[in-house]
Amino acid sequence: MxxxxxxxxxxxxxxxxxxxxxxxxxxxxxxxxxxxxxxxxxxxxxxxxxxxxxxxxxxxxxxxxxxxxxxxxxxxxxxxxxxxxxxxxxxxxxxxxxxxxxxxxxxxxxxxxxxxxxxxxxxxxxxxxxxxxxxxxxxxxxxxxxxxxxxxxxxxxxxxxxxxxxxxxxxxxxxxxxxxxxxxxxxxxxxxxxxRRIIYNDFSNIAGSEGLVRESRIVAQKFSLLLLDRMYVSPINTAGDIVALHSNAAESCAGIYIDGKRAMGPNPESLGEKRWKLLSVIRPLPNPISASESVGIHIDDEKSLGEECKYEIAGIVVQSNTITEALxxxxxxxxxxxxxxxxxxxxxxxxxxxxxx
Structure with missing residues (x-):
């Protein structure tokens, strides 16, 4: 069998x-x-x-x-x-x-x-x-x-x-x-x-960003490359709380803001895992951010990491506002x-x- x-x-x-x-x-x-x-x-x-x-x-x-x-x-x-x-x-x-x-x-x-x-x-x-x-x-x-x-x-x-x-x-x-x-x-x-259902929102093709593909033995993943001093806007497919970010930690050397709120600081793996070029991770936000139809995203400069300021994002995870009563x-x-x-x-x-x- x-x-x-x-x-x-x-x-x-x-x-x-x-x-x-x-x-x-x-x-x-x-x-x-x-x-x-x-x-x-x-x-x-x-x-x-x-x-x-x-x-x-x-x-x-x-x-x-x-x-x-x-x-x-x-x-x-x-x-x-x-x-x-x-x-x-x-x-x-x-x-x-x-x-x-x-x-x-x-x-x-x-x-x-x-x-x-x-x-x-x-x-x-x-x-x-x-x-x-x-x-x-x-x-x-x-x-x-x-x-x-x-x-x-x-x-x-x-x-x-x-x-x-x-x-x-x-x-x-x-x-x-x-x-x-x-x-x-x-x-x-x-x-x-x-x-409350959790829903993945694909951000690998954010308007105004550069799209790229990273690949390892385990996974191939598309990302949007976000650069310093730019504002990006992307739609989401349900109203709720943004509870996690999907990014390439090995190539993300910045803090990221969503709708003006700090979502996540720089990833230390951008130093330790740099040689791999890809560490595709989904990590929780300590403080979820409420969102409805779209979100604005920008990154900030983190010179302490000694890297070019950039962020590779694949998606966000939203926890729906709707409560489902049966599973x-x-x-x-x-x-x-x-x-x-x-x-x-x-x-x-x-x-x-x-x-x-």
Whole structure:
């Protein structure tokens, strides 16, 4: 049985020979990786707008790792993250696709509160959405290990599992996805859940800007090049709050203002990632900006970065003012499950052997 999988994630889903590698190199899987490293859950809006979701059996949503970190620093909220997740979940239901929400862990949050993770998994359990809680898997493996391991033994750094660990978990998830697909026809139902849809607005062709295309191994993206001392005006397709910006952080060396309000400062990655030319990221605005029919945009000079003042923008994410009272959710007989609970002692022991080795 062949699977088709769309992966909507962040950096854990793009690391070389990591989680996505298990899908990319599986002979019976059609796979598309729509992940953007360093991004947030607002990436869901970009996936909905740019990917043909109906062509897949599953959409894997790995979008909470960075949100937890951004929430800790006051850059997002629980409601904004849930609105992003629900928007993608509903689109899956409309296209008869099964969503699977994956929570990649960070070392810090094994000992700290994780309100984003808890809120997302609680909502998914209540609504019957399949979840894969990697915190639970790592915690269970750690408790039963006969090897001298610590939590950080499973990690490459603070925010990323070791690629060999991620790849192992990817292979195990593939086995379970095959079981879910074999369990029956996809059905959908409306459940009581209020949320505000998030909508991606393409700004890659802003009037008066220079258009350009950047491409990497993972993604090809169009951008508008914004220059100093110019005002740009672009329409938006819904009234609401601008909650995130999609930009090329590696080539954006300016602060950006929307309707006269400071939206985001200069990106430090414009120095550290300059050699790559492309770091396509969707990041939350600490203070959302209300907008209706169009927005005016300009950038300011940031000489401290020592770079030419410019900004490469691909789009903005708007959280609609309209509150939707029901959420459409798709399922199969086996899809309402916590995938982490399917990991037996033998699998956890195998994971510990890999970690200790």
């Amino acid at each position: 062949h699977l088709s999988v769309l992966l909507a994630g962040t950096s854990n889903s793009v690391l070389n020979q990591g989680f996505s590698w298990a899908f990319e190199h599986h002979s019976s899987i059609k796979f598309v990786n729509a992940s953007l490293g360093s991004s947030c859950s607002a990436n869901a809006a970009w996936v909905v707008a740019t990917k043909d979701i109906e062509n897949f059996d599953f959409v894997i949503i790995d979008l909470t790792n960075n949100d937890e970190h951004q929430y800790t620093h006051g850059h997002t909220s629980v409601d904004r993250v849930l609105n992003s997740i629900f928007t993608l979940v509903e689109m899956c239901a409309e296209k008869n696709v099964i969503p699977v929400v994956v929570s990649f862990p960070r070392v810090l949050y094994f000992e700290a509160k994780r309100p984003i993770h808890d809120a997302v998994l609680s909502a998914c359990r209540r609504l019957g959405i399949a979840t894969f809680d990697m915190y639970s898997v790592i915690e269970r493996a750690f408790r039963c290990s006969v090897y001298p391991v610590a939590i950080d033994t499973y990690f490459m750094d603070e925010a990323h599992l070791k690629p060999v660990i991620s790849r192992f978990l990817g292979y195990k998830l593939i086995t379970i996805l095959n079981e879910i697909k074999a369990s029956g026809k996809v059905s959908s139902e409306n459940v009581a859940q209020s949320f 459409k959710v798709s399922s199969t007989p086996l899809s309402n499950m916590e995938i982490s609970n399917r990991f037996s002692f033998d699998i956890l022991n195998e994971l510990n052997v890999i970690a200790a080795g």
